[in-house]
Amino acid sequence: MFGGLRATDGERTLTHFETRKVGVLLACLALDPRRAHSREALAELLWPEEDGEAIRNRLRQALSSLRRELEPPSAANGSVLIADRSEVSLNPAAITTDVAEFESIAADASMSEDPTERAALYRAAVALYRGELLPGCYEESLVAERERLSAAYRDILGRLAAALGEAGDLPGALEVARKAVAEDHLREDAHCELMRLYVAAGRTSEALRQYRELERILREELGAVPSAATQALLQEVRASGTPAALSGESPIHDADSLRPAADLAAQEPDGGAVPLHSSFYICRPTDREFHAAIARHDSIVLVKGPRQVGKTSLLARGLQRARESGARVILTDLQKLAPEQLDSAASLFRAFSEMIADQMDLDVSFDEIWNPRRGWNVNFERFMRREVLGAAESPLIWGMDEVDRLFGFPFSGVVFGLFRSWHNERSLNPDGPWGRLTLAIAYATEAHLFITDLNQSPFNVGTRLALEDFTRGEVQELNRLYGSPLTSADASAAWFELVGGHPYLARRGLHVMAEQGMDVYSMQAEACRDDGPFGDHLRRLAFALCQDETLLNAVRATLQGKPCPTLESFYRLRSAGVIVGRSPQDARMRCGLYRRFLEQKCA
Secondary structure, X not given: OEOOOOEEEOOEEEOOOOOHHHHHHHHHHHOOOOOOEEHHHHHHHHOOOOOHHHHHHHHHHHHHHHHHHHOOOOOOOOOOEEEOOOXXXXXXXXXXXXXXXXXXXXXXXXXXXXXXXXXXXXXXXXXXXXXXXXXXXXXHHHHHHHHHHHHHHHHHHHHHHHXXXXXXXXXXXXXXXXXXXXHOOOOHHHHHHHHHHHHHOXXXXXXXXXXXHHHHHHHHHHOOOOOHHHHHHHHHHHHHOOOOOOOOOOOOOOHHHHOOHHHHHHHOOOOOOOOOOOOOOOOOHHHHHHHHHHHHOOOEEEEEOOOOOOHHHHHHHHHHHHHHOOOEEEEEEHHHOOHHHHOOHHHXXXXXXXXXXXXOOOOOOHHHHOOOOOOHHHHHHHHHHHHHHHHOOOOEEEEEEOHHHHOOOOOHHHHHHHHHHHHHHHHHOOOOHHHHEEEEEEEOOOHHHXXXXXXXXXXXXXXXXXXXXXXXXXXXXXXXXXXXXXXXXXXXXHHHHHHOOOHHHHHHHHXXXXXXXXXXXXXXXXXXXXXXXXXXXXXXXXXXHHOOHHHHHHHHHHHOOOOOOOHHHHHHHHHOOOEEOOOHHHOEEOOHHHHHHHHHHHO
């Protein structure tokens, strides 16, 4: 399953299945052949958009196809697929996988006390990793497993380098250590291991050069500096030329991990986008899906979610990964546009062009290339095709944040229609210039309220992702990162009742508790106060609602347990992050804090 799905039985090899879902079904079963999967869970994983008898029929058809593929009439190895009315599994005696072998060898290596044997085992594990797990499969559980195994592979590279160094094979250790840095150049301990190996090989100048390279990467990509422990290693290298002891366990740790959470909280703002180097960022399943879509260079990647759910932070991390992979990246935040830039489509795209040229350092004269007789769409498309996409062969990721600011303008339909046309052209001519462009679009408001012609909309094609509030588990992880100011299960339950999974409120409250030593019950008492920890946020919310009587009435209805009066008010309040629910009938306040505060202000 590493590098792609392939099933072999003697001389017979399967690489293509009747449908993609049949292959995904085999992969899900093969990742743990000893486990019996419920039919219901498999069906929901493979066809999450369907339910009822239709989804059960799809699973039955996929299982029949898989049985035919695995067990042709001439097969003599007995049953591989085991299925009854409720569960499905593979016969563990009839199947082996490279993933299981990879993990088994790595476990054996970690138990070995002989560095030569340990190195040989780690080499065998590395050889099995022919590429990431099941590329092209983006079902949630498979993506999570792909990330886990990728991290395990990078860790094994570091352990292999250390074992080779301990065994005296410095050339081999250096080769693997350089590969480990190339696999994840933001991993500080990998750079440190390479520095120690250079010194052990008598190449102190290269160790110093490696430190400067790490320093440059952290400064340019994360706005950070090497940790105190790494700087101490640098001084050791300079002073004596003797490295820290070569061992399987690196003594280098992230200095932040040794500092109290309250100190970290005091040094990091808790509002707006979460900084790239933040210790408090929570990675959610949508992060992995977004990173995968960007890595595939999908034509359009849509990220939809209510206000303050983390779309900008997610977008920033996806674009950073794209930069690290060699793609060119541009970012347009539509909140920065001035009113005169939104007068017309022509002024908007002239502004876009100038922003893009500035970010890419393009030496162009818009007075020469922007011909008013051609029309704004022709001008902008020619600029993108010739000056931007024609400038290099590498992929281009254009990130657009707060895109729903354009919704409601009379020209928005034709603007988005142009984006849709690029998607269509890419499908018709994948080797053309538009095949190198990915549009990553973040927005909150329901697009279909403003774009009624589906053929003119980019919001119903491409990869569509929904960013949701934190789960209880994610709030617990955030609590841990802040030093566990929620000290008990009761405290955690009380906190979740107050802020729910609202990312901003959860982070803001935990920040205050960690910094000021407050407990959850003190926070509950002060939560709705104008001068309390959420005062500024709640005042802005109340002010916005009081400007619109329709929305205010909809909030009052929701607080009384009634449906939202209109579909439009439901969508507007949901996109603003005030309420949650799938329809006006089940609308409810996003969290207990909003309910308590708005009951006081809107009754």
